[in-house]
Amino acid sequence: MVEVSSETRFLHAVEMGLGAWQWGDRMVWQFGQGYGEVEIRDAFNVSIAEGIGFIDTAETYGNGLSERMLGKFITETDQPVLIATKYFPYPWRLMNSSIPRALKNSLERIGAENVDLYQVHWPTPLMSVDSLMDGMTECVKQELTRTVGVSNFSQSRMLTAYSALARHNIPLASNQVHYSLLNRSAEKTGLLARCNELGIRLIAYSPLEQGLLSGKYGMDNRPPGTRARTLYGWLSKTEPLIKLMTVIGQDHGGKSNSQVALNWVICKGALPIPGAKNAEQAQENAGALGWKLTDDEVEKLDEASDQILSE
Numbered sequence: 001m002v003e004v005s006s007e008t009r010f011l012h013a014v015e016m017g018l019g020a021w022q023w024g025d026r027m028v029w030q031f032g033q034g035y036g037e038v039e040i041r042d043a044f045n046v047s048i049a050e051g052i053g054f055i056d057t058a059e060t061y062g063n064g065l066s067e068r069m070l071g072k073f074i075t076e077t078d079q080p081v082l083i084a085t086k087y088f089p090y091p092w093r094l095m096n097s098s099i100p101r102a103l104k105n106s107l108e109r110i111g112a113e114n115v116d117l118y119q120v121h122w123p124t125p126l127m128s129v130d131s132l133m134d135g136m137t138e139c140v141k142q143e144l145t146r147t148v149g150v151s152n153f154s155q156s157r158m159l160t161a162y163s164a165l166a167r168h169n170i171p172l173a174s175n176q177v178h179y180s181l182l183n184r185s186a187e188k189t190g191l192l193a194r195c196n197e198l199g200i201r202l203i204a205y206s207p208l209e210q211g212l213l214s215g216k217y218g219m220d221n222r223p224p225g226t227r228a229r230t231l232y233g234w235l236s237k238t239e240p241l242i243k244l245m246t247v248i249g250q251d252h253g254g255k256s257n258s259q260v261a262l263n264w265v266i267c268k269g270a271l272p273i274p275g276a277k278n279a280e281q282a283q284e285n286a287g288a289l290g291w292k293l294t295d296d297e298v299e300k301l302d303e304a305s306d307q308i309l310s311e
């Protein structure tokens with residue numbers, strides 16, 4: 001493994017973060033139905049109290065509401081908070097100069113002078129990776145962000161971004177991708193291994209497979225909203241995996257399925273950023289820290305997940 005650069009080392013010290021897509025999103029997460037700003041503030045405060053101070057937001061989450069809430073919450077705590085946000089390459093905003101401009105708008109919503117990590121949310125065929133990285137470089141030069149990351153980048157795109165930034169002496173800090181017991185592409189394609197080789201932190205989104213790995217959803221208790229459709233295919237398949245997670249959790253003094261799912265991601269060398277809608281979920285997820293699955297348990301979970309993924 002190469003040595004991690006000093007600029008990005010802080011990210012390798014973060015074991016787990018808190019996702020903020022839920023903060024204001026009505027389409028997938030039904031913000032305003034069963035939870036709102038009060039509950040989100042509680043989730044934030046519990047996480048901070050538990051030492052989870054890395055928050056992942058984006059300009060698109062709740063149309064800016066997520067960044068605004070984060071801005072409010074950070075003024076209410078005296079604890080340090082690491083902020084990650086994202087640039088979305090909308091087709092009407094594809095100039096290099098669009099990127100620092102977008103970040104300035106994010107910073108205004110957050111009420112901060114800079115963020116710790118600025119990520120390209122998705123690659124786009126309309127803008128080359130080199131141009132995207134030129135825009136991100138400008139953000140570093142203007143001291144609007146401490147580090148640069150990408151998200152949803154394949155290995156080859158990530159390597160192009162890595163080299164483009166290296167020409168400006170900027171390390172690529174992270175690649176944020178879908179990674180969970182029910183989505184192992186990062187592992188199977190070699191992306192995770194390549195990240196570890198190059199000192200790029202792999203940030204794992206949807207580590208609970210949007211709540212499914214908590215074990216609370218099944219054929220008799222379908223997830224609400226759009227997840228009823230997007231997660232439907234899994235509902236009849238996951239029972240053996242969930243049962244194994246429960247047994248393994250019990251062997252660790254009663255850890256929950258969610259805690260086992262998150263601990264598995266950490267054992268794989270990635271940084272999970274579970275979303276939480278309230279204090280209870282945030283508290284439970286924080287219990288994924290402070291203990292470790294054994295190698296044998298990780299192997300058993302891998303086998304159970306492989307079985308489902310091969311069906």
Ligand SMILES: NC(=O)c1ccc[n+]([C@@H]2O[C@H](COP(=O)([O-])OP(=O)(O)OC[C@H]3O[C@@H](n4cnc5c(N)ncnc54)[C@H](OP(=O)(O)O)[C@@H]3O)[C@@H](O)[C@H]2O)c1
Pocket residue numbers: 018019020021022029056057121151152176177204205206207208209210211212214216258273274275276277280281282284285
């Ligand atoms: N870069 C990208 O393209 C991208 C894409 C997706 C997500 N993300 C980031 O990754 C973060 C996490 O991913 P995600 O939100 O998709 O999914 P996730 O973290 O796998 O699932 C979060 C959802 O699971 C349920 N949940 C959380 N903790 C629970 C617990 N302890 N017990 C029971 N249920 C629990 C909650 O929903 P319910 O209570 O409604 O079930 C919560 O909203 C996002 O917030 C966002 O920051 C990034």
